[in-house]
Amino acid sequence: MDVGLGFLTRHSPNLRYERLCTDEFALIVAQNHPWVNRRVVDFSELHQQRLLQLPDTFVMRRMTDEICRKHQVR
Numbered sequence: 308m309d310v311g312l313g314f315l316t317r318h319s320p321n322l323r324y325e326r327l328c329t330d331e332f333a334l335i336v337a338q339n340h341p342w343v344n345r346r347v348v349d350f351s352e353l354h355q356q357r358l359l360q361l362p363d364t365f366v367m368r369r370m371t372d373e374i375c376r377k378h379q380v381r
Contacts, residue, residue, distance in 0.1 A: 312327075313366070314366050314367070314370065316366075316369075316370060316373075334348055334353075350374070350378045350380065351378055351379070351380065353375070353378075353380045354379070354380045354381060355381065
């Protein structure tokens with residue numbers, strides 16, 4: 308393979324990378340959720356919240372799982 312597009316989760320010295328864009332992560336809550344009017348939520352506050360997520364076959368899901376582990380969010 309000569310060219311690939313994807314999420315960069317780990318660097319390899321054998322490949323050349325060029326960032327094409329930077330995305331923001333957003334927390335989306337229901338209109339009746341207690342956090343609906345908050346502009347900032349600390350990641351640790353997600354602990355024991357029910358989260359709607361993509362299946363674990365998606366790269367984005369594996370990335371969010373890794374971030375949750377780093378912040379000890381279950």
